Amino acid sequence: MEKEFWEKRYETHQTGWDLGQASPPLMELMKKITNKDAKILIPGCGSAHEAKALMELGFSNLWLIDISEKAVQQIQSQLPHFPSDHLICADFFEWEEKDFDVILEQTFFCAILPESRTRYAQNMHQKLKSGGILQGVLFDREFVGGPPFGGSAQDYEKIFKPYFDFILWESCPCSIPPRANTELWFQLKRKD
Numbered sequence: 001m002e003k004e005f006w007e008k009r010y011e012t013h014q015t016g017w018d019l020g021q022a023s024p025p026l027m028e029l030m031k032k033i034t035n036k037d038a039k040i041l042i043p044g045c046g047s048a049h050e051a052k053a054l055m056e057l058g059f060s061n062l063w064l065i066d067i068s069e070k071a072v073q074q075i076q077s078q079l080p081h082f083p084s085d086h087l088i089c090a091d092f093f094e095w096e097e098k099d100f101d102v103i104l105e106q107t108f109f110c111a112i113l114p115e116s117r118t119r120y121a122q123n124m125h126q127k128l129k130s131g132g133i134l135q136g137v138l139f140d141r142e143f144v145g146g147p148p149f150g151g152s153a154q155d156y157e158k159i160f161k162p163y164f165d166f167i168l169w170e171s172c173p174c175s176i177p178p179r180a181n182t183e184l185w186f187q188l189k190r191k192d
């Protein structure tokens with residue numbers, strides 16, 4: 001989707017995806033990451049509630065990227081101490097920073113066009129260091145129109161299999177109530 005599309009969603013406050021809090025499944029998955037200096041990326045970060053929660057837990061090397069200037073400005077005002085060189089306003093697919101230990105996914109995959117999904121998997125693979133982890137949640141349901149664009153665990157498996165080993169890939173037990181039984185939570189390890 002175009003940058004203008006997302007900018008308009010923020011300007012008109014049509015941000016129904018925003019949980020208003022750190023995502024419970026993402027925070028649960030982060031319990032498995034014990035290295036507080038791990039280089040962590042949240043792509044299509046939106047309001048980045050998880051960044052605040054992860055900073056409070058002591059994670060020290062967080063990176064945020066969103067294509068929307070409005071979203072990034074909101075983060076700047078809500079998290080004034082977040083390092084400005086780690087808060088990026090750019091198209092994820094055009095940005096070249098890499099060597100991440102962990103990348104967190106929540107409603108970024110479903111925000112991009114389904115024909116870009118292979119490119120998404122390739123980019124995640126390129127941005128992770130050897131043994132790096134892509135983890136988070138994916139919608140395991142269809143939607144009318146989009147974004148969000150839905151799909152199934154079987155569809156997604158084919159996209160990620162060439163690039164990742166599957167550590168966790170199952171129905172999410174701790175989704176927020178409106179998303180219960182419609183999310184897959186996953187942890188994928190970068191293949192060398």
Ligand SMILES: C[S@@+](CC[C@H](N)C(=O)[O-])C[C@H]1O[C@@H](n2cnc3c(N)ncnc32)[C@H](O)[C@@H]1O
Binds near residue numbers: 001043111
């Ligand atoms: C559905 S929202 C999800 C926001 C956040 N992850 C959340 O769960 O609250 C999708 C986000 O991805 C951003 N986005 C869309 N395409 C992008 C791209 N190519 N590069 C970076 N960010 C993008 C949008 O601006 C928007 O903030």
